[in-house]
Amino acid sequence: MNDSITQVEITNGDIVVDAVLLGELLNIQPAEVPALMKAGAIxxxxxxxxxxxxxxxxxxxxxxxxxxxxxxNESGHILRRSVIDFGERPLPRSLHTVRA
Structure with missing residues (x-):
């Protein structure tokens, strides 16, 4: 990951994540990210x-x-990242729940 490129921007409580980063980690083309988010697929x-x-x-x-x-962190620097991929199986509903 190139730290010189801001991949997460936080401004006045609004958070914007770079489509290139999301595409890479979700295994889709970055250009598809906005439409998939708008459609509720992401x-x-x-x-x-x-x-x-x-x-x-x-x-x-x-x-x-x-x-x-x-x-x-508050300046958008990525501290940790993780991806869980279930291959051909659908994502278990329990993983859509956030735990403390």
């Missing part, structure tokens, strides 16, 4: 950290058989 959850996680956000994206999670 869904997401944003959680704001509290306590020892204050100042961080966890961004979860779901698409077909994949779940992507990005942990970012």
């Amino acid at each position: 869904t997401s959850i944003c959680e704001k950290g509290v306590g020892e996680d204050a100042g961080e956000y966890r961004l979860s994206f779901f698409y077909r058989n994949r779940r992507l999670q990005l942990s970012v």
Whole structure:
């Protein structure tokens, strides 16, 4: 990952994630990301950290058989990222639930 390119921007509470990053991690073409989000095929959850996680956000994206999670700080720097891919099996409904 190239740190000189901002992949997550946070401005006045609005969070924008680069379609290139989402495409790469969700295994789709970046140009497809906006339409898939608009159609509800890619869904997401944003959680704001509290306590020892204050100042961080966890961004979860779901698409077909994949779940992507990005942990970012208030300036948009990616601290951690993970992808779960279930191959030919659909993403279990339980993974659409965010746990503490």
